[in-house]
Amino acid sequence: MDDLKQAYKVLGLKEHASKEEVEKRYSTLVRREKARSKSGDRAGDEEFRQVTVAYRLILAREDEKFTQAFNEKEYGKYKNMAGKAQKLDHFWRYYKIHTLGAIALIGIIIYGIMSYIDHKEHERYLASLPPIDLQVTFMGTFMEENGQEKDLVMNTLMEPFPEWKRLEYSTIFVPQDEMNRYAYLQKALVTVMAEIPDLYLMDKYMFEWLGPQGALLPLDDRPELSAYADGPAALELKTEDDPEGSVYGLDLSKSDLFKDLPMMKVELIAAVRTNAERPDNAVKFIEHYAKTIPSP
Template sequence: MGLAPMAEKEEVEKRYTTLLKRERARQKQSASESASSEGRDEPEFTKITEAYRYILEYEDRKITEAFNQQEYGKYGGMAEKAQKVDHFWRYYKFHTLGAIALIALLIYGINSYIDHREHQKYLASLPPVDVHVSFFGTFMLPEGQKDQTAVNAALLSHFPEWQRVDSTITFVPQDDMNQMAYLQKAAVTLVTEKADVYIMDRSMLQYIGTQGVLMELDDKTDIIKGLDEKRLQKLTVTPGVLDETPGEEHIYAIDLSGSWLDKELPLLKMDLFAGVRVNSENPEKALQFIKTFASAIK
């Protein structure tokens, strides 16, 4: 290329650009000459191009080696492996993270499915539920108590002929500012669950009792006879969209405060108003449940 040894990369590029222009000019000139003269200097320029590419590749290798020495020289004999790991992580980081996340989701899904199957097997091995009790309102488990096992045991202890009582808790605060989101959950639970007995605080008694969810207790004389009038919770069901006529007032719940249930139930609570779901699957046992605790306060 006609350059001094160890010439700078910029000089090499300028020199090659000059030679390239000359070669193009020569090719244009040769186009007007005889065919015997075509390509007379092509082998020489081909060698120049090869030399130019070799010099550029050499310069690139020097830059790469300097970078690798700076980045991975601290690893000594492990530098090459460290470089490979770094390159892999740089180019495949998101692929790797995505694969790890996918594997984690698969493991979680499989474990959840196995746990669900085991729980279903456990429930299938239990005796049928005699009464399902649903707590609505300011009811909470005491600190350190993880489930309703103690609650269910306390309820069942008053019915030796029964085999199983199940319960659920839907917490709804009485504070109006924080109540709306909880009420939405309560509304969904009322529609989807199959409760026999509802135990409510005063706020939820008004909410549930006026929706036509509870059974009328006016004619259940074996339950209400002898009870103080204040314990008989009378409500009027809110009329439906197509029925603008207000309903009549009926007894829909019993105040069980001061009963065995109030004293023995291992729950944090404020009020205890008990009613029976109008379409309970176990209506007789549900009424027996309320009668048992109401009879202790007559």
């Protein structure tokens, strides 16, 4: 049965009756059918089957009208592209999470590839550089001025050593203010454990913090610095492995380095890392600037 007019006629309704009227009429016919079937009368089975088919046809057409009205409201503005807009909207509603997940996955893959390429490029760049002659770490209240040229500090450190081709440095800032110092010290501790420079340039607080941890090389064992081991610039410390105490740092605050170094600073104490890769160059650096300290 595909004739809508006939469907209304089967239900005993006027054409274009409301959905509520259709529902009410069908409920009445269902109750009658139940009463008839209880009496054992099978003569009306085919008639009720047609009633059910008619009812379903009318509801299906009502649903089509509703869907068409909805689509017209939602996608009518797209005119000839309404069909494609509807399909796209349905796709987005049902597959939004899958689509976003796929986009995120693609983004992660692209990021991983770019990071790998950047890493390889950086490795090639480092391989093209000459070997490091000295690795320096500033630790304490040290700060470069805003807008300062990038290589100014490095060039100042390398200037007395024309035979050196490459010097690298890093800065671990730890403020003088005790209220703010703790968090910075935690970061400094992690860096000390992870990185091994040849030379530390520190303020007095950081020297006294780092020295007892056994991270510094005794300087009074180095013949190049013997002339300064008993002088006013020598700084002694005691450690667990060295209870008698030794010279672990030289105060260069009165040297030319303190005057020439383009950084904000309070004090300048030089020390060599215990397991430094280039301790001889670190000692050479300290010796050069120790010679510029005025005699008492």
